[in-house]
Amino acid sequence: MADDEITVPANYTAGLFDISGRVAVVTGAGSGLGAAIAIGYAQLGVTVVLADINAAGMAATLATITEQGGKAVAAELDVTKRDRCFDLARKVKADHGSVDILVNSAGSAFRSPAEEFPEDKFNFILDLNLKGTYFCCQAFGNAMLAQGRGSIINLASIGSFNAYPWASAYLASKGGVLQMTKALALEWRDRGVRVNGIGPTLMESPLTKAAASRSSITADFIKARMLRPRLGLPRELIGTAVFLASDASELVTGHIVMCDDGYLTA
Incomplete structure (x- = not known):
């Protein structure tokens, strides 16, 4: 290796976290964590495609981004429909020229003891959280593989x-999702596409509140094991989402970056 390859060039760090001008697709952007990440990206000059089945929520996220001077468009998407994920990936590529970032935030939860867990709720959660994430990875991953880059x-x-x-x-x-992230990272790294994840603690979000309305057993169990007695805020994930989307994380793939306030250390 040549000496100039192991030195730090002048101004090298200036652009490490610069994601301005890139195009990001954020699923679940109509509320909670997805909305916060979408707004955070837009504040940094990213063109954000908001993808959700929650039209009213997307409109609210879009309005916030527009009011703050950012760029975004809303695209209704049911991530459990594979063909619609591919259709949107083609449209984003045609309309914006590239797909640089994909954030899979669409998800749901349901509280029930395992021996009574309803089959329809089980199927819904697996379809949305796992299959929906996989279908979006396939659809937008294909676009990224074709262009030779993406996060x-x-x-x-x-x-x-x-x-x-x-x-x-x-x-x-x-x-x-953890194992899927590792599998895709392994297959796609030498083709320019990095695949990582964010692992939040219990968060203040509409999803958490909706799940807690059925039972507080889950939340009570988690809260009793937290190092600090507070829930995470959606905006507290933005920094990690920027890092993983940027060139600063060039050597990071196949990992879940925990934003758990130390939960897993206990």
């Missing part, structure tokens, strides 16, 4: 690693 960021969970009660389907789906 995919999947929303995992503390539940990808640790179990908690009344969440068996959710845990199964997020464990699958």
